[in-house]
Amino acid sequence: MTKIAIVEGDGIGREVIPEAEKILRFFLPNAEFVKVELGFDQWKKTGSACSKENMTTLKEMDAVLFGAVTTPPDPEYKSVLLEIRHELDLYANIRPVKSESVDLVIVRENTEGLYSGIEEIGEDKSTTLRVITKAGSRRIAEKACSLNIQRNQNTPLVIGHKANVLKSDILFRDTCITVAESQNLPVRSMFIDALCLDVLLHPDRYDVIVTTNMFGDILSDACGYLTGGLGMLPSANIGENHALFEPVHGSAPDIAGRNIANPIAAVRSAAMLLEYLGMKTEAEKIEKAVQQTLSLRIVTPDLGGNASTRDVGENILAKISEHQ
Numbered sequence: 611m612t613k614i615a616i617v618e619g620d621g622i623g624r625e626v627i628p629e630a631e632k633i634l635r636f637f638l639p640n641a642e643f644v645k646v647e648l649g650f651d652q653w654k655k656t657g658s659a660c661s662k663e664n665m666t667t668l669k670e671m672d673a674v675l676f677g678a679v680t681t682p683p684d685p686e687y688k689s690v691l692l693e694i695r696h697e698l699d700l701y702a703n704i705r706p707v708k709s710e711s712v713d714l715v716i717v718r719e720n721t722e723g724l725y726s727g728i729e730e731i732g733e734d735k736s737t738t739l740r741v742i743t744k745a746g747s748r749r750i751a752e753k754a755c756s757l758n759i760q761r762n763q764n765t766p767l768v769i770g771h772k773a774n775v776l777k778s779d780i781l782f783r784d785t786c787i788t789v790a791e792s793q794n795l796p797v798r799s800m801f802i803d804a805l806c807l808d809v810l811l812h813p814d815r816y817d818v819i820v821t822t823n824m825f826g827d828i829l830s831d832a833c834g835y836l837t838g839g840l841g842m843l844p845s846a847n848i849g850e851n852h853a854l855f856e857p858v859h860g861s862a863p864d865i866a867g868r869n870i871a872n873p874i875a876a877v878r879s880a881a882m883l884l885e886y887l888g889m890k891t892e893a894e895k896i897e898k899a900v901q902q903t904l905s906l907r908i909v910t911p912d913l914g915g916n917a918s919t920r921d922v923g924e925n926i927l928a929k930i931s932e933h934q
């Protein structure tokens with residue numbers, strides 16, 4: 611039996627995930643859904659944002675649907691999501707950016723770089739170690755190449771880096787180039803800062819962009835500009851044995867608890883989860899229903915509408931049911 615963990619987390623995670631969960635349950639009526647409580651609320655209650663048992667449960671699942679977790683105001687606190695990505699070795703963060711005129715995907719290395727978690731925090735000096743390994747660069751480059759081939763857009767694989775300043779990025783860039791060339795794929799190497807602007811100006815010139823951890827984090831939020839905001843962007847965190855799907859956005863405390871968060875990023879993350887389980891047709895049905903809901907202008911305030919989170923979720927589900 612398929613086992614899916616549902617982690618709402620906190621903030622708007624508690625509002626958007628239930629909408630995505632309804633859709634998952636519709637397509638997976640026989641799956642086992644396991645609710646896992648972790649994040650800021652858990653931290654407030656128990657002093658730990660994610661227990662050992664939580665982690666064990668996540669490892670037993672076929673896939674995880676994840677909302678968002680707030681960072682507590684404690685300098686000692688280590689990010690739960692980073693911990694999960696490391697523990698489950700979810701090395702590939704796949705972040706599609708799609709709208710009527712845009713169709714590209716950011717492939718972000720997800721376990722090393724500046725988010726290695728190796729830090730020394732002092733009063734006068736704090737350091738964070740940026741780790742780039744050949745093995746880590748190779749496996750993310752291979753993932754990006756296979757996506758580039760699969761998408762068949764005839765657009766070179768773009769490598770985003772800062773090798774002119776960060777010498778560690780020479781290893782990343784060169785490993786990506788070697789992997790792409792070994793597969794006869796055209797590559798374009800670009801400095802990440804110039805790339806950030808160019809992708810916003812000319813998104814049509816891009817298909818697959820591979821980059822390191824923090825650059826990918828920043829670039830993907832910036833690409834929210836191309837799609838109507840953060841509420842639209844889903845992501846997949848994929849490893850050899852595990853997978854976790856989550857919106858790109860965070861817990862949005864500024865709008866939490868008001869039933870106005872855009873659930874589309876979460877719903878699209880659920881679609882990516884189904885695709886990962888081999889249910890591509892079902893994933894496409896979800897995207898079609900999202901498009902219909904958008905064209906009916908049943909949208910939350912971030913997109914200029916006045917629908918609630920639940921209105922949008924229910925409409926998407928209704929459209930899906932109509933087509934069944």
Ligand code: NAI
Binds near residue numbers: 678681860871
């Ligand atoms: P955020 O992504 O939560 O919010 C940024 C802005 O976008 C806010 O104005 C918010 O209202 C808006 N927004 C985000 N998602 C939206 C949605 N679905 N619908 C409508 N508007 C939306 O990022 P922020 O404010 O930097 O971080 C808030 C908290 O979330 C922090 O504690 C941060 O550490 C955490 N965070 C967690 C992440 C995760 O769990 N994956 C990722 C990013 C941030």
Ligand code: MG
Binds near residue numbers: 827828831858
């Ligand atoms: Mg982010």
